[in-house]
Amino acid sequence: MGKPSKLVLPIHFEDYGGEQFERLVFAYHARTERWRSLEWYGQTGSDLGRDIWGVRENDTPQGESVCIQCANRRRVTFPKVQRDIDKLVRAPSGKPDRFRLVSGSSVSAKMRDRIKVHAKAISIFATDTWSGTEFEELLRARCESLLRRFVDGEEFPDAPDELREFSVSVSAVDDHERLGLMARAFYRPAFSTPIYHESSLPAFKQAITDTIQVLNTGVWQTRDGKEIGRLPSRHEMSDSAVKAKLHDVERSLVKLRTTFDNMVREGEIRPCGCDQPDCPVFHVSARAGQELTELRREVLRRFSEAYPAFQMPD
Numbered sequence: 001m002g003k004p005s006k007l008v009l010p011i012h013f014e015d016y017g018g019e020q021f022e023r024l025v026f027a028y029h030a031r032t033e034r035w036r037s038l039e040w041y042g043q044t045g046s047d048l049g050r051d052i053w054g055v056r057e058n059d060t061p062q063g064e065s066v067c068i069q070c071a072n073r074r075r076v077t078f079p080k081v082q083r084d085i086d087k088l089v090r091a092p093s094g095k096p097d098r099f100r101l102v103s104g105s106s107v108s109a110k111m112r113d114r115i116k117v118h119a120k121a122i123s124i125f126a127t128d129t130w131s132g133t134e135f136e137e138l139l140r141a142r143c144e145s146l147l148r149r150f151v152d153g154e155e156f157p158d159a160p161d162e163l164r165e166f167s168v169s170v171s172a173v174d175d176h177e178r179l180g181l182m183a184r185a186f187y188r189p190a191f192s193t194p195i196y197h198e199s200s201l202p203a204f205k206q207a208i209t210d211t212i213q214v215l216n217t218g219v220w221q222t223r224d225g226k227e228i229g230r231l232p233s234r235h236e237m238s239d240s241a242v243k244a245k246l247h248d249v250e251r252s253l254v255k256l257r258t259t260f261d262n263m264v265r266e267g268e269i270r271p272c273g274c275d276q277p278d279c280p281v282f283h284v285s286a287r288a289g290q291e292l293t294e295l296r297r298e299v300l301r302r303f304s305e306a307y308p309a310f311q312m313p314d
Helices: 018-032 078-090 109-121 132-142 144-151 160-169 175-186 201-217 240-266 286-306
Strands: 035-040 052-056 064-071 098-103 126-130 219-221 227-230 269-271 282-284
Touching: 018 035, 018 052, 018 064, 018 132, 018 144, 018 160, 018 175, 035 160, 064 078, 078 098, 078 109, 098 109, 098 132, 109 126, 126 132, 132 144, 132 175, 144 175, 175 201, 175 240, 175 286, 201 219, 201 240, 240 269, 240 286, 282 286
Parallel strands: 064 098, 098 126
Antiparallel strands: 035 052, 052 064, 219 227, 269 282
16 A cells, blocks of 8 residues: 655745744755855845845856845735835945845736836846745755744744854755755856857866766865855765766766867867957857757756756746
């Protein structure tokens, strides 16, 4: 006889206070993204429309600035979101590259469109809107351990530094969550930017090397060698089949890096010719671009086999 099915009840975020919800949103982002800085302003009471503000690592010199607004109320109204977006113009940090609304309740398609249109009107061109259901699914997929502690009533720290440390120190509960954390190593432009538009090919190679290091050791760092934290390595997986699939991912990454090096030696990838030693611009032949794209696609396909919930971000 098979095991009885288990009913997973939805989380009613509205039963929790706004500050508790902001702590969970902060902890989720600290645990699942690569940040150069991440601050929680909502606790100060004068957030200027920025509950959470961070600069996300994206292999560019400036990174991506992200404003995260939390809305844990039964109904999200557009005038409130509009005021929060408009406040960003007056904030000392200026307008972010990306605005993200995380709600504890449902958000209609019409509301999402209005938020996107208004943000674009003040030159914020990247927006994300997560309903409570979507946020819960992301938590279950990538941070089940944090969600369990939140629902069980465990108090999260109330200082940003302590909250960051807490979020990354909580142990993953199973291979699914371990893979969700490992997926952060693939959320970078080297795995998503079209090769023929790639403007920093040395960073491309470094990203591949860093990802190999994550898979083998769990050491997670910026491209200049600064350690961000620790992620699960392939050796920590409990399922032998998952371990084998991640080994295939690692071998595909090594093949991608080796092919890149060979193409540089053969002149298929060459400097732009400006004679600036630190210039990141390289010319890539059509053959090289196509082959690297196919090899990169193979890496992501193999990782998706190990972790079917994997999706590249926008």
